[in-house]
Amino acid sequence: MNIPAHIDERIDMMEECEKKEAWEKLKKTDNVYVVIPTIDGLNYKYDCLQSNIKMYTLQSLKFSSPYYHKVNEIYQKYDFILDKGFFDANIHQNEYDTVYVTEKTRETANKICRDIDERIEELSKKKNNI
Structure with missing residues (x-):
C-alpha cells in the first residue's frame, strides 16, 4: 500500500521523539500490513x-x-x-x-x-x- 503525501506530512508534523525514526520508515516502505x-x-x-x-x-x-x-x-x-x-x-x-x-x-x-x-x-x- 503506497503511503499518500498527506500521511507523509502528518508524520513530518509529529514532535521529535524516540520513535520518530520508526515512523519515518513507514513512509519509505511498502511492507505494511493493513x-x-x-x-x-x-x-x-x-x-x-x-x-x-x-x-x-x-x-x-x-x-x-x-x-x-x-x-x-x-x-x-x-x-x-x-x-x-x-x-x-x-x-x-x-x-x-x-x-x-x-x-x-x-x-x-x-x-x-x-x-x-x-x-x-x-x-x-x-x-x-x-
Whole structure:
C-alpha cells in the first residue's frame, strides 16, 4: 500500500521523539500490513459516519479516504472476510453472516466511500470560497 503525501506530512508534523525514526520508515516502505474492518465494524463505521460526518475535518477525511477506498475494493472482490473470531472458532455456524459478504454489505462499503468523498468535495468548495 503506497503511503499518500498527506500521511507523509502528518508524520513530518509529529514532535521529535524516540520513535520518530520508526515512523519515518513507514513512509519509505511498502511492507505494511493493513487490517480491514469486519462486517460488523464496517456497519458500525457507516452508522457513525451517518450521525457524525459533519464533525470530521477536511484533513481527517482526506486521511481516511484512501483507506476506505482500499477496504471497499476488498469487500467488492471477496465473498468472505475471515477475522480472528473465525480462527479462534468463536463463530457459531448460525453466525454465517458475520463472515459472508452480502450485496447489502458491499453497498455499505460503497456508501462509506461515497459519503466521505461527497463531504470532502463539500468542504473543499467551502474552503475555496473563503
